[in-house]
Amino acid sequence: MANIHIQVLTEREIQSIRDGSILILRDTGIMVHHDKVLKLLEEGGAKVDQDSKIARLSEQLVMDSVARAGKRYILHGRNAERTARFGYGDFVLMSSPGQFGWIDSQTSRLRPATIQDARDAIRLGDALANINIVGSMAQPEEIPATYRDVFLTGELLKGTSKPTRCWVCNGQTARYVLQIYRTIAGGDAALRAHPMVEAFLEPISPLQLPKDGLDILMEFVRAGQPVSIGPMAMTSATAPATLAGTLAQENAEILAGVVVTQLLSPGTPVTYGGIPHIMDPRTSICSFGSPEQALMAVAMVQIARSYGFPVYINVGLTDAKVPDAQAGIEKAGTMVLGALAGADTFGHCGICGTDHAASLTWLYIDNELVNYVKRIVRGFEVDADTLATKVVDMVGPGGNYLAEEHTVKHFRRELWLPGPAWTRQSWELWQSDGRSSMADRALDEVNRILATHKPEPMDEALAQEVDRIVECAKRQIE
Numbered sequence: 001m002a003n004i005h006i007q008v009l010t011e012r013e014i015q016s017i018r019d020g021s022i023l024i025l026r027d028t029g030i031m032v033h034h035d036k037v038l039k040l041l042e043e044g045g046a047k048v049d050q051d052s053k054i055a056r057l058s059e060q061l062v063m064d065s066v067a068r069a070g071k072r073y074i075l076h077g078r079n080a081e082r083t084a085r086f087g088y089g090d091f092v093l094m095s096s097p098g099q100f101g102w103i104d105s106q107t108s109r110l111r112p113a114t115i116q117d118a119r120d121a122i123r124l125g126d127a128l129a130n131i132n133i134v135g136s137m138a139q140p141e142e143i144p145a146t147y148r149d150v151f152l153t154g155e156l157l158k159g160t161s162k163p164t165r166c167w168v169c170n171g172q173t174a175r176y177v178l179q180i181y182r183t184i185a186g187g188d189a190a191l192r193a194h195p196m197v198e199a200f201l202e203p204i205s206p207l208q209l210p211k212d213g214l215d216i217l218m219e220f221v222r223a224g225q226p227v228s229i230g231p232m233a234m235t236s237a238t239a240p241a242t243l244a245g246t247l248a249q250e251n252a253e254i255l256a257g258v259v260v261t262q263l264l265s266p267g268t269p270v271t272y273g274g275i276p277h278i279m280d281p282r283t284s285i286c287s288f289g290s291p292e293q294a295l296m297a298v299a300m301v302q303i304a305r306s307y308g309f310p311v312y313i314n315v316g317l318t319d320a321k322v323p324d325a326q327a328g329i330e331k332a333g334t335m336v337l338g339a340l341a342g343a344d345t346f347g348h349c350g351i352c353g354t355d356h357a358a359s360l361t362w363l364y365i366d367n368e369l370v371n372y373v374k375r376i377v378r379g380f381e382v383d384a385d386t387l388a389t390k391v392v393d394m395v396g397p398g399g400n401y402l403a404e405e406h407t408v409k410h411f412r413r414e415l416w417l418p419g420p421a422w423t424r425q426s427w428e429l430w431q432s433d434g435r436s437s438m439a440d441r442a443l444d445e446v447n448r449i450l451a452t453h454k455p456e457p458m459d460e461a462l463a464q465e466v467d468r469i470v471e472c473a474k475r476q477i478e
Contacts, residue, residue, distance in 0.1 A: 004379055006340040008298045013244075014306050017299075020248035021255060022059045029056035030207050030256040034214040037260055044263045055256075062255050065262040070269030071308045073226045075133065076194045078184055079161035079456055084132040086226070086271055087310040091377070092345040093370055094133035095125040097167045098152065101357030102138060105443060108322070110357055113138035117358075118152060120450055121350065122159035124360055127453040128367040130374075134160045137350050137358040145169065150176040150473040154466045157184055161456040165197060171215025176473040178223045183465050192224030198271070201261075203231040203253040205238035209260065217257075221264045228312060229257035230273020234286055235296075237279035243292060247299055250276045271344065272309035274300025288317035288347070288354045289330030294337045301341040313338050314347040316369060321353050323365055323439040331369055339377050360450075364442045368421050375416040386410070421445055 009017070029047075031054050032038045038055060042048040047056040072087025084092050102113040121137035136152045143151045149169045156164035157180060168174050177197075185191035199220030201213050217227060231253040233239035239246040254272055261268050276296050277286045287293065297313040304311035315338035320327035338346055349370075350363030380386070391406045401407045421441045423430055430436075436444075458466075 004340050006298055006337055007302060008295055009302050014302055017248050017251060017303060021252040024249060024252040025057040025062060025256060029054040030209060032209045033211040037214050040263050057259055062259060065259040066307050068262045068266045069258055070267050073195060073269035075163040076196050077162040078157055082162045084163045086344050091374060092132045093130050094165060094348055095131050095135040095363055096137045096348040096350045096358050097135035097165045098137060098139040099358035100139045103352050103357045103359035105360050112141045115140045115142050118155055119159060120360060122156055123453055123455055124363060124446060124449055126160035126162060126455045127449045130367045130370040133163045133165050135165050147173060147473040147477045149173050151470050153177045153180050154470045157466060158458050158463055159455055168216050170212045171219055172477055174216045174219040176469060178219060180466055180469050195225045197225055199225060199227045201227060201229045201257050203257055205231050205233040205253060206249060207253060218264060221261060221268050226269040227261050228271040228273050229254050230275045230312060233276040235278040243296055246276050247296060250274060251303055270309060271312050272304035273312040274304055275314040286354050287319055289319040294334040297338045298341040301343045310344040312345045313343045317347040317351060319354055335369060335373050336376060339373050360446045361439055361442050364446050368419060
């Protein structure tokens, strides 16, 4: 079969949104809270008002930057064979880089996250087959915020050999974070040759580039690492009340980040983070699971692809607080559409509600959701062998296909077989097994993995050097 390819915008509509973004950047401009970046933009041809800190970007400057940007890259884990590829058509998933709240696995209560939560999340992320990039999921209160990202980077690299990510706080901590990655990679040149981590720049809607984010960007770009740019424009709050208007502003904010990145270091690879949301008009809370989320995500994939970028969208998320019917509808509905649109990577796994907390049970369920979605995306083949007319003729009316060689040849690839968190039992067998829910079965699997999984250990001397860098950051960061 031809690849399934979902679209919500025509080519003309994509161009209209692109044109709208150019008008926004040319006429309204972007507020840049960073004097060095403002100067860089001015030297690059932007019209800069130093008093208002607004830079107005011409279409030529924008499109030249888009043309210069790298469009594919590979992130490497501590184990060189464990990678995450962007721009290659892969299906890349990341567990959350960190939430302040935590859903306790035993009590299901919301509480502050702890160091042990982070370590458990890293071990679980290391074990789950669909998690390509491991995040700490937790922002533990025991560690001061001044160097928490440095501490978590150390825990990540000691706890998994996959690629990793945590939220970097500012330019000062970014230097220590990068020092850890250089140590693991084998030096500056090795890290440049085999990038291990992305910078994440989040423009603040509407139309602002924040100082800390730009400081982090500058450190990572200098280190030769790729960049992901993802504003969270919110329809009717920090973006216009129309989806088209939100997309035009979101695209403008991303393009402004691309310009800065390419002025800093031409050719730096970029992932286009099209992650707008809506504000629920009744609660004034950002929604992660709305139908508009799916529509905008598909549109963002189309817009990103029109520039040639790999793309990150926020789908597979939910506003629900427990794994219930609402969660299933919102997660599966948005994830399927985003995957069929052809995105490279998707909303962070393991999040409960609208960034309310993280949960190991949610992370396991998200891993299972992706197994299901990957089967849909793969589709099926139609040819002489799969049509099976000769087999039908041999079996004939009233027969069965269980013992046929054709069945043995095809069923494992053709049919998706669910894991232990799913049920396809009879009612009687399900009842005799304790009438468990998917959440119950997922928690059982989480507990089994945490009790048995052993991540690939780090060399002891290397681990001690990582700990030394973390301790140095603890002493020296104000």
